[in-house]
Every structure is written in structure tokens, then in C-alpha cells.
Amino acid sequence: MAESKRTKIKALLTGEQVDVNVRVKGWVRTKRGNKNVSFIALNDGSCLANLQIVADPNNISEDILKRITTGACISAEGQLVASQGAGQKVELNAETIEVLGEADPETYPLQPKRHSLEFLREIAHLRPRSNTFGAIMRVRHAMIFAVHKFFHDKGFVNVHTPIITGSDAEGAGEMFRVTTMDLANPPKDEEGNIDFKQDFFGKETNLTVSGQLEAELGAMALGEVYTFGPTFRAENSNTTRHLAEFWMIEPEVAFADLEDNMDLAEEFLKFLAKYALDNCREDLEFLKERALQEEKNLPADKKNELNLIERLEFVANNDFQRLTYTEAIDILKNSKPNKKGRFQYKIEEWGADLQSEHERFLVEKHFKKPVILTDYPAKIKAFYMRLNEDEKTVAAMDILFPGIGEIVGGSQREERYEVLVEKVKAMGIPEEHVWWYLDTRKFGTAPHAGFGLGFERLILFVTGMTNIRDVIPFPRTPGTAEF
RNA sequence: UCCCGAGUAGCUCAGUUGGUUAGAGCAUCUGACUGUUAAUCAGAGGGUCGUUGGUUCGAGCCCAACCUCGGGAGCCA
Numbered sequence: 001m002a003e004s005k006r007t008k009i010k011a012l013l014t015g016e017q018v019d020v021n022v023r024v025k026g027w028v029r030t031k032r033g034n035k036n037v038s039f040i041a042l043n044d045g046s047c048l049a050n051l052q053i054v055a056d057p058n059n060i061s062e063d064i065l066k067r068i069t070t071g072a073c074i075s076a077e078g079q080l081v082a083s084q085g086a087g088q089k090v091e092l093n094a095e096t097i098e099v100l101g102e103a104d105p106e107t108y109p110l111q112p113k114r115h116s117l118e119f120l121r122e123i124a125h126l127r128p129r130s131n132t133f134g135a136i137m138r139v140r141h142a143m144i145f146a147v148h149k150f151f152h153d154k155g156f157v158n159v160h161t162p163i164i165t166g167s168d169a170e171g172a173g174e175m176f177r178v179t180t181m182d183l184a185n186p187p188k189d190e191e192g193n194i195d196f197k198q199d200f201f202g203k204e205t206n207l208t209v210s211g212q213l214e215a216e217l218g219a220m221a222l223g224e225v226y227t228f229g230p231t232f233r234a235e236n237s238n239t240t241r242h243l244a245e246f247w248m249i250e251p252e253v254a255f256a257d258l259e260d261n262m263d264l265a266e267e268f269l270k271f272l273a274k275y276a277l278d279n280c281r282e283d284l285e286f287l288k289e290r291a292l293q294e295e296k297n298l299p300a301d302k303k304n305e306l307n308l309i310e311r312l313e314f315v316a317n318n319d320f321q322r323l324t325y326t327e328a329i330d331i332l333k334n335s336k337p338n339k340k341g342r343f344q345y346k347i348e349e350w351g352a353d354l355q356s357e358h359e360r361f362l363v364e365k366h367f368k369k370p371v372i373l374t375d376y377p378a379k380i381k382a383f384y385m386r387l388n389e390d391e392k393t394v395a396a397m398d399i400l401f402p403g404i405g406e407i408v409g410g411s412q413r414e415e416r417y418e419v420l421v422e423k424v425k426a427m428g429i430p431e432e433h434v435w436w437y438l439d440t441r442k443f444g445t446a447p448h449a450g451f452g453l454g455f456e457r458l459i460l461f462v463t464g465m466t467n468i469r470d471v472i473p474f475p476r477t478p479g480t481a482e483f
Numbered sequence: 484u485c486c487c488g489a490g491u492a493g494c495u496c497a498g499u500u501g502g503u504u505a506g507a508g509c510a511u512c513u514g515a516c517u518g519u520u521a522a523u524c525a526g527a528g529g530g531u532c533g534u535u536g537g538u539u540c541g542a543g544c545c546c547a548a549c550c551u552c553g554g555g556a557g558c559c560a
Binding site for chain 2: 210
């Protein structure tokens with residue numbers, strides 16, 4: 001007789017059917033019971049909840065039962081019935097169980113107990129089997145899908161910008177060199193310098209730090225495009241919100257100004273929050289409870305005023321606070337912490353770069369909502385941002401979220417050839433490196449705008465996690481590239 | 484990279500002014516229990532106290548360097 005097909009646990013727990021014969025396959029979370037009956041909590045990753053499997057020693061041999069331990073993988077077949085116990089609606093009365101893969105309980109590191117996130121990071125190959133990471137990974141997937149859905153429904157074209165780049169003008173940070181040269185004995189030119197002409201691409205190449213410049217090329221033909229790809233920064237950043245390898249979403253829109261750009265970014269973030277609420281309820285409820293548990297021991301002023309679900313609802317339903325850099329400086333200058341010297345960096349005058357303590361004050365204390373800051377001083381922003389009429393500020397915008405800081409950074413782009421060339425020169429960027437970028441301003445230029453959203457920072461917000469290393473399967477940080 | 488903190492059993496932690504044989508809970512193993520919900524109850528096994536060096540009659544504890552991890556800052560998304 002052919003083996004019956006596997007049914008996913010999610011379908012069994014959400015469906016109405018009982019008293020049917022089904023087969024499930026998954027990983028054992030716990031087994032408990034006595035001589036007369038065993039209860040196996042089985043998880044197959046399709047949802048957070050486990051399916052309870054009831055194993056009667058009359059049907060399942062002692063030898064099989066002995067091999068069913070925490071972490072083992074089994075296939076079980078039997079009758080799905082209404083549960084006699086209180087903890088679940090349905091359970092599976094096992095008629096046959098096959099052990100697909102044993103897990104030695106003496107050495108299997110995951111136990112049916114609470115583990116620290118630090119420990120789970122050390123066993124990143126097994127941590128998706130924990131409730132927390134299962135939930136995070138399902139939410140992460142839902143957000144990946146929602147990003148594509150949002151832009152697709154609006155008629156944006158997804159562009160795959162290069163991962164290996166020969167452009168060193170992106171200016172977004174330190175880069176990882178890509179080479180096939182023998183590091184111990186690299187080819188040299190007559191002057192004794194390393195001769196990149198002999199390298200694989202015939203020039204110096206690096207991993208991309210941004211797809212923006214190439215995305216702009218797309219926007220100047222397709223109108224509305226977005227990228228969603230891996231991004232690499234070789235900065236020696238050791239924080240809870242930086243990774244050396246992360247994923248970034250960069251829409252770029254022709255005929256859009258800063259206002260359109262803010263509208264798009266705000267609509268996008270609201271859509272994502274709502275999508276999570278509508279599609280990840282079970283996982284979000286679990287993550288909410290988890291966060292409340294974590295916060296229990298924190299002092300009152302460090303606790304979130306709203307829980308995870310409430311924060312997502314807040315973002316989905318409330319307009320972001322928009323203000324200019326100049327207005328923000330005024331607020332900060334006259335703020336209590338500034339006057340009382342509580343800021344490490346006192347705000348004295350217009351032109352200063354905002355520190356994270358200032359951003360946090362605006363978002364978490366003053367407005368208590370997401371904030372969009374616009375029109376920063378030109379000299380603290382990138383060369384491609386459009387110069388405003390005051391010739392002091394640029395049409396930039398940063399979206400700041402509570403607990404996370406900058407989640408979006410964007411701008412209207414400088415579309416005027418002469419102004420852009422001037423800025424390229426002023427920043428010391430060799431024109432021959434960006435000739436193709438300048439060409440778009442030479443041939444049929446158009447006003448346009450775009451922004452970048454750090455995907456993992458979004459996932460931090462949506463899951464309520466606080467360390468970025470816990471929202472990506474295999475985090476890359478300085479000194480760590482395990483797995 | 485800078486500042487602060489932490490490394491003790493598989494995990495989470497305690498360990499007094501430096502003093503005999505380093506503890507607990509959970510996990511694991513064995514036994515008990517007729518339906519459990521992180522099952523419960525009884526017992527057992529399990530340690531190079533991050534590494535190296537120093538101070539001392541004596542170091543888990545004091546000192547130094549290094550390693551690893553965490554938090555904060557900078558840089559940024």
C-alpha cells in the first residue's frame with residue numbers, strides 16, 4: 001500500500017476536519033507521558049503551534065518510542081480526533097510512527113526550555129527550530145512577499161542591480177574587495193603598485209554598498225523601479241542595528257519630488273505593518289508575549305508604552321510627523337535635556353549632524369510617533385541629493401522609528417547636470433568613474449526621487465526583536481561569518 | 484574602533500573579607516505514576532571555574548595581558 005501523503009500541521013490545526021486518517025512529518029519538541037501513553041509535541045514549521053501526537057504502546061513499539069526524543073524527526077500516521085485534553089482542539093492518535101532522524105538527547109543542544117538569544121546565535125544552524133526563530137522567519141518571509149506585492153501592485157519593475165560593482169563612487173561606506181588575485185603574490189605594474197588590470201574583471205571591484213545609482217538608471221527608462229537585494233558594508237560597526245551583509249529595498253521613481261517620496265515611503269511602511277497584522281497574527285502574538293516577558297525586569301522608563309501589536313497598529317493607522325531639519329534643531333535647542341546638559345552632544349547651532357540621542361528624543365519623547373526629517377544641510381548629505389533653492393539644504397528625508405532609529409533614508413535626486421557635476425567635483429569624485437550616471441542627466445533628464453529601506457531594521461520593528469543579528473538567519477558581523 | 488560589563492555543569496545562574504570535598508534550577512539517565520500540557524515525584528551521573536602569566540602558605544574570588552560574548556557610542560540602512 002502506498003504511503004499516505006503528508007499533511008501540514010497548520011492545515012490540521014486550522015481546518016475543521018476530524019476523524020480522518022492523516023500523516024504528519026516534523027520535529028519533536030517534547031515527549032512526556034507514562035507506561036500507558038506518550039504525548040509527542042510535533043512541529044513542522046508550517047505554523048507556531050505544535051500538533052499533539054498520542055502514542056499508545058499497544059500500537060507503537062517500545063523501541064520506536066525510545067528513539068523519539070526532543071529534536072528527532074518523525075513521520076506519524078493515524079486518526080485525527082478531537083482532543084481529550086484541555087490544551088488543544090485536535091490531536092493525532094498514532095497508528096504508525098517512523099523515526100526519520102534520531103537526535104541524541106545527550107548532545108542535542110535545544111531543550112524544551114527558554115534559551116538566551118546569545119546561545120541561540122551560537123547554534124544558528126538549529127535555531128530555526130525554536131519557537132522564536134520559527135516565528136521570526138515566517139514573519140520575515142511574509143514581509144519579503146509584502147514588499148514585492150506592494151510595488152508590483154503599483155506597477156513598479158523589480159531591477160536586479162549588480163552585486164559586484166566596479167564603481168567606487170557609491171560613497172555609502174567601506175567596501176569588501178572582490179578579487180581572484182593571489183594575495184600572497186599579487187601582480188604589480190612598473191611602479192610597483194598592485195596591477196588590477198590583471199585581476200578577473202580587469203579593474204578594482206567590490207561588493208555593492210547600494211543599488212541606488214543603477215536603480216536610477218532604471219527609473220529613467222521604466223518610470224518606477226525598485227531593488228531588493230543583498231548589500232555589503234565593511235564598516236567595523238558593532239551594534240544591535242548593523243550587519244556587514246544585509247538586505248535593502250530601494251525604490252526609485254521618475255517625475256517624483258520629495259513630497260511624493262515621503263508619501264510613498266509612508267504608505268509603504270503602513271502597508272507592511274498592516275500586512276503583518278493581517279497575515280502573521282499567531283506569530284506576532286507569540287512575539288508580543290515574548291517581548292513583554294523580556295521587558296518584565298526592565299525599569300519602567302525602558303519599557304515600551306505600547307506592546308508589539310499596538311505599535312504595529314499605531315504605525316498602520318497614524319500619520320508620521322513631518323518636519324524640516326531646521327525645525328528639529330529649534331525643538332532640540334529648546335528641549336529640556338539640551339538646556340540641562342543631558343545630551344552628550346549639545347545642540348548649539350544649525351548645521352550640526354544629529355546624533356542618535358537627538359533622534360531618539362524627537363521620536364520617543366517629543367512626538368511619540370514615527371518622524372520624517374527633511375531638508376538637511378547639504379554638507380552633511382550625499383552628492384546626489386537635490387540642492388534646494390536656499391542653496392544650503394538638500395531635498396533629503398530620513399524616517400526615524402522608535403527603538404530603531406533611521407529605518408529609511410532617501411531624497412529627491414539632483415537631476416540638473418551642471419549642479420550635479422559641480423557637486424561631484426566638490427566631493428572629489430573622479431568624473432570618469434560616474435560618467436554613466438552623469439549621462440542620465442545629459443540625455444533626457446527628469447526630476448526623480450527614491451529611498452532605501454534596511455530590510456532587517458524593518459524586521460526588527462515588525463517582530464519587536466532588539467538585536468539585528470536575531471532577524472537574519474546567518475548574521476555577518478565583524479569577526480563573525482560562521483555557518 | 485572607543486567606553487562599560489560578563490565568561491563557573493548541556494542551558495540559566497549562585498558562590499560571603501582569598502581558606503578543607505565548587506552549589507541550585509532546568510536538561511540528561513534510571514525508577515514510579517491510566518491523558519500529559521515547559522507533566523509530576525524519587526534517585527543518579529555530569530566541572531581543566533574563558534586562556535596565559537603573576538601576587539599569595541593557599542586563587543573561582545586579587546592583578547596583568549589576550550580571547551570570546553553582550554550593552555552603549557561612532558559610522559550608517
